[in-house]
């Protein structure tokens with residue numbers, strides 16, 4: 001018995017350690033997870049009622065086409081319904097896209113370090129991955145353009161980039177998009193869009209009209225606070241999105257997820273509030289770094305990557321003992337850094353105290 005050769009060098013995704021596991025292993029009462037960029041404020045209170053309603057439907061298969069949510073999202077982002085593809089998280093949209101487009105002999109172009117799922121899914125499909133190093137935490141679009149060749153099928157742009165939090169402005173993005181060959185798909189992964197405050201952050205969806213090779217990814221997992229319900233989507237040109245649809249499982253998003261997302265979208269006040277609180281948190285972490293002369297990347301997301309000049313696994317272990325789960329920079333390509341998700345005001349304050357102790361050991 002043998003699995004595909006393409007799976008040989010891959011490991012399953014290593015998620016942030018679950019809170020319950022850490023409590024059990026270390027005998028801690030209070031554990032705070034600031035590792036997976038989840039929303040510390042949960043989700044909109046609208047969602048709770050919706051989930052209770054959906055309970056009566058659990059025995060019945062969901063609407064795989066997610067018609068009700070589809071109409072809602074189409075209206076929210078200003079496209080027609082057929083331009084959308086829903087996934088079990090935007091992770092699954094990446095998977096479906098790779099599955100639908102890539103074969104052996106093809107390649108994708110990505111930045112490095114960036115979100116690992118582009119590479120992972122491309123490798124499974126037998127494609128080559130051309131990784132272009134970040135410059136100061138930012139995508140090097142000139143080099144990414146040069147990396148495109150006749151076999152390139154997809155270019156992934158992560159904006160803001162995970163794990164650095166850097167973003168691409170609309171001018172850079174647009175100039176890049178114009179230069180990419182028309183038969184190469186450009187993916188703009190905007191998982192943290194709701195947190196962005198930069199005024200020149202690209203408004204990408206309107207560009208699809210003139211650039212049918214552009215696919216924009218969004219998710220309900222981050223600012224909307226629905227990570228466990230797994231709903232994300234892609235937006236693109238109608239013909240392209242419809243041609244990808246056969247790669248989708250028949251019932252890939254759940255009724256509960258769809259209904260929760262529908263209701264979450266209605267509560268834009270919640271999103272605004274989270275955005276403001278998140279920005280205060282980012283500023284607190286930045287002030288800490290400035291004060292102690294630590295390098296950090298300016299983040300437009302809900303996380304910050306800072307260089308403590310201590311091996312990432314040491315930082316991870318030390319904070320874990322105190323009941324804080326963070327992301328070890330070693331696994332992200334930044335060996336002496338840590339990526340911390342912005343928590344509540346209180347959690348940020350406590351985290352900064354722990355970090356202060358850690359760097360003054």
Ligand SMILES: *Cc1c(COP(=O)(O)O)cnc(C)c1O
Pocket residue numbers: 037088089090091092115158161162189191218219220221222227230231232
């Ligand atoms: C979290 C994240 C996603 C995946 O989110 P889903 O939960 O699968 O919707 C996609 N891209 C980036 C850059 C992320 O950080």
